[in-house]
Amino acid sequence: MxxxxxxxxxxxxxxxxxxxxxxxxxxxxxxxxxKEIDLSGYKNADIFITPQELHxxxxxxxxxxxxxxxxxxxxxxxxxxxxxxxWQSFCDTSGKIGDANWGVTLPKEELKEVLESYGIDNNxxxxxxxxxxxxxxxxxxxxxxxxxADLDNAKLLYGGLELWKALxxxxxxxxxxxxxxxxLVLKDYDEGYNATKDYVAQNxxxxxxxxxxxxxxxxxxxxxxxxxxGHIPDAIHLEWKxxxxxxxxxxxxxxxxxxxxxxxxxxEDDFVLY
Amino acid sequence: xxxKNGLFVKIGIILVIAGLxxxxxxxxxxxxxxxxxFSMVDVPTMKNYILSFGIWAPVVSFFLMVFxxxxxxxxxxxxxxxxxxxxxxxxxxxxxWTSAMAGAALCYWxxxxxxxxxxxxxxxxxxxxxxxxxxQKHGKYAIFIARLLPFVSFDVVSYGAGLTSxxxxxxxxxxxxxxLPATLIYSYVGDMLVGSVKTLVSGLLIIFALSALLFxxxxxxxxxxxxxxxxxxxxxxxxx
Numbered sequence: 001m002x003x004x005x006x007x008x009x010x011x012x013x014x015x016x017x018x019x020x021x022x023x024x025x026x027x028x029x030x031x032x033x034x035k036e037i038d039l040s041g042y043k044n045a046d047i048f049i050t051p052q053e054l055h056x057x058x059x060x061x062x063x064x065x066x067x068x069x070x071x072x073x074x075x076x077x078x079x080x081x082x083x084x085x086x087w088q089s090f091c092d093t094s095g096k097i098g099d100a101n102w103g104v105t106l107p108k109e110e111l112k113e114v115l116e117s118y119g120i121d122n123n124x125x126x127x128x129x130x131x132x133x134x135x136x137x138x139x140x141x142x143x144x145x146x147x148x149a150d151l152d153n154a155k156l157l158y159g160g161l162e163l164w165k166a167l168x169x170x171x172x173x174x175x176x177x178x179x180x181x182x183x184l185v186l187k188d189y190d191e192g193y194n195a196t197k198d199y200v201a202q203n204x205x206x207x208x209x210x211x212x213x214x215x216x217x218x219x220x221x222x223x224x225x226x227x228x229x230g231h232i233p234d235a236i237h238l239e240w241k242x243x244x245x246x247x248x249x250x251x252x253x254x255x256x257x258x259x260x261x262x263x264x265x266x267x268e269d270d271f272v273l274y
Numbered sequence: 275x276x277x278k279n280g281l282f283v284k285i286g287i288i289l290v291i292a293g294l295x296x297x298x299x300x301x302x303x304x305x306x307x308x309x310x311x312f313s314m315v316d317v318p319t320m321k322n323y324i325l326s327f328g329i330w331a332p333v334v335s336f337f338l339m340v341f342x343x344x345x346x347x348x349x350x351x352x353x354x355x356x357x358x359x360x361x362x363x364x365x366x367x368x369x370x371w372t373s374a375m376a377g378a379a380l381c382y383w384x385x386x387x388x389x390x391x392x393x394x395x396x397x398x399x400x401x402x403x404x405x406x407x408x409x410q411k412h413g414k415y416a417i418f419i420a421r422l423l424p425f426v427s428f429d430v431v432s433y434g435a436g437l438t439s440x441x442x443x444x445x446x447x448x449x450x451x452x453x454l455p456a457t458l459i460y461s462y463v464g465d466m467l468v469g470s471v472k473t474l475v476s477g478l479l480i481i482f483a484l485s486a487l488l489f490x491x492x493x494x495x496x497x498x499x500x501x502x503x504x505x506x507x508x509x510x511x512x513x514x
Contacts, residue, residue, distance in 0.1 A: 071315040086316055093319040095326045097307045225306030 037158060041253040043267075047143060049127055049155040051164045054079070057125070064119055068130040068138035069161070077171035079129065079157075079164060083118060083178045087138035090114060090145050098227060105145050105189070112186050115146075118178040122185055125153050132160030132248040137240060148194070150187035162248035195272040204233060208264070208271040211235040232274070236263050284388060308341065312348040321356040331360065336373040343377025344384070346397040346429040350374065351460055358461040367461035371453065378432040378449050385436025393433040401427060405434035417445055421452025422485040428453070455484055 037052065039045035057063045058080060065082040067074050074084040090111055091103045106114060120126055126146060128139040139156055146154035157164065165171065200209065211218050211231045218237045220229030231237070242259060243251055250256070257267060265271055294301050311319060327334040335357055342348040353373075358366035385393040394402055408426070409416040417440065420431040435445045 070313070086314055088314060088316055088319060093316070094322045096323055097311045097319075098303070099326075222303070223306060224310050225303050225308075227303060 037249075039158070042250075043253070046152075047147075047154075047156050048158040049125070050158050051167055051169065054127060054157060054164075055167075055169050062123060063125045063127065065127045065129070066118070066139075066142065068128050068142055069134070073131070075173055075175065077161075077165075077173055078176075079161070080170060080172040081176055082129070082172075083176050085118075085128075085138070085142070087136065087141065089118075090142065098225060105148065108149065108186050108188065111145075111149060112184055115186075116182055116184050117180050119181045120146075120151070121181045121183055122151070122153075125155060126151065127155050127157055129157035129160050129164070132162060132244065133241070135240065144193060148189045150190070159247065159249040166247065200232065200272060208269055209235040210263070210265070210271055210273045211237050212240045212273055214239055235274075236265070238263050308338070309345070309348070312342065312352065315349060315352065317352055317355045317359070320352045321359050324353075324356055325360060332369055335360075335369060336376070339370065339373035340377040340380060343374070343381050343429050343432065344396065346381075346401075346427060346433070350377075350428060354457060354460040355463075358463075363461045367457050370461060371450075371457045374428070374453060374457065375446070375450055378428070378453075379442075379446060381429055381432035382436040382442065382445055385433040386442075387436075390437055393437060397427075397430045397433055401430045402434055402437075405430050406437075409434060409438055409440075415448075417448035418452045419485070419488065421449055422455065422488055 037050045039048055039050070042048070054063075054065070065079055066085045067078045067082040068085055068087060069078070071084050071086050078084070088103065090106055092101070092106050092110075093103060095102055097103075105111065128142040130137070130139040132139075139160070143154045143156045159166075161171075195207075200207070209232050213231075214221070215237060217226075217229075218231050218235075222229040238259070243256055245251055251259070260266070295305065296302070311323060324331050324335050324338070335353060339350065339353050342350050342353065354366070354370040357370045360366065361369060384396070390402070405420075405426075408420060408431075412419055417431065417435055420426045421428070432445075432449070
């Protein structure tokens with residue numbers, strides 16, 4: 001081997017190694033989508049936190065993450081630092097399952113104690129997520145419960161655990177324990193977030209009602225032990241999945257408005273969901 | 275003729291149970307709700323449920339434990355924790371222990387009476403095969419060891435045992451002794467701090483340590499008397 005050839009050989013080897021290292025480094029980062037998520041089309045876009053932002057803020061002290069998947073799915077992989085909640089942690093489950101009001105949001109004082117035991121105070125950004133496409137949307141329910149008590153820093157992870165994983169971000173299998181906090185201040189619940197049974201009964205035929213369950217449930221399935229099958233009279237069926245893309249992200253505002261329009265509902269309408 | 279009568283009884287019992295479930299709506303609703311509640315894996319919810327029966331709470335707890343035994347995938351520790359929180363850890367442990375024994379005995383008899391095909395339906399074929407291998411490997415001690423190991427399904431072992439030649443009283447004794455440490459630890463932990471995963475984990479670790487120790491002792495014992503070892507016992511296990 002002449003010295004010229006040797007030099008080329010070394011150079012080529014160096015290039016290959018460098019390329020390999022660069023390739024690996026890239027793989028460690030984000031293999032699929034790198035584009036920024038644009039939330040500007042949504043009217044209440046502040047309910048979302050993007051996976052990119054969450055990833056950047058991972059490990060910071062002003063952010064709390066909660067896993068709303070089934071407790072049995074949590075150990076299979078959760079976002080690092082996330083605490084498991086199941087679906088009922090902020091609900092009143094006293095009495096028997098199936099009793100009236102079993103599973104509604106805890107009263108304010110009790111909710112405050114529970115939230116504090118999970119380390120929630122008024123300064124934290126509180127992120128909830130789940131495997132969105134598996135349902136039943138306990139993450140959304142948590143955001144709703146906290147915002148009802150004026151914790152507007154409660155956020156839903158855009159695209160859920162599915163998009164998080166698709167972006168190549170890490171998950172963890174070790175359980176995480178919450179660190180309790182004190183001094184949380186909650187406001188009286190904003191009743192605009194609720195429609196009581198009486199309200200619905202009185203406004204039957206006037207207020208539009210959307211049944212967001214599966215078609216089977218809408219048509220009378222009782223496989224979860226419902227006392228009676230079926231739906232509220234005149235309820236419109238719009239399954240929750242219909243507003244989601246296949247990658248677990250929500251459809252665009254325009255798409256959602258179009259879908260709702262097909263069901264006879266405009267953004268100006270008052271309507272009740274269940 | 276005798277076989278025919280036996281068959282009638284077997285089919286009859288299944289039909290009665292299926293009939294109760296299908297035609298009596300409250301039964302069906304209750305079962306579905308119980309399954310849903312168990313799937314929440316939440317001790318406070320279980321506690322509230324049992325508590326809501328007032329004076330009948332211990333009885334309901336007993337039947338819940340038997341129910342979760344027969345429906346194998348449902349987790350028993352929920353009831354054990356709830357019992358401890360409701361009745362104190364000593365009484366809770368006694369209740370959990372007795373009801374789990376009743377449940378185990380029922381599973382054993384179901385498997386013995388109906389044989390493998392039904393047991394497979396109630397648990398899963400895969401799980402049952404695994405238990406078979408376990409029984410073949412450890413012979414007589416299998417049940418005792420299985421009861422100590424927190425990750426071996428209690429109910430699948432009960433069904434599996436009913437399919438082997440192991441006698442009922444031998445099974446019952448091994449079960450009673452084997453599940454004692456786990457019941458005590460779960461009850462003690464459950465009484466101190468309901469829902470705290472940290473203590474649960476340490477409890478699990480203690481059980482695991484104890485079982486590992488026993489495992490080691492057993493293994494060394496087996497190596498000592500290698501010659502009359504349990505290999506021959508393997509063939510006779512596939513009852514039915």
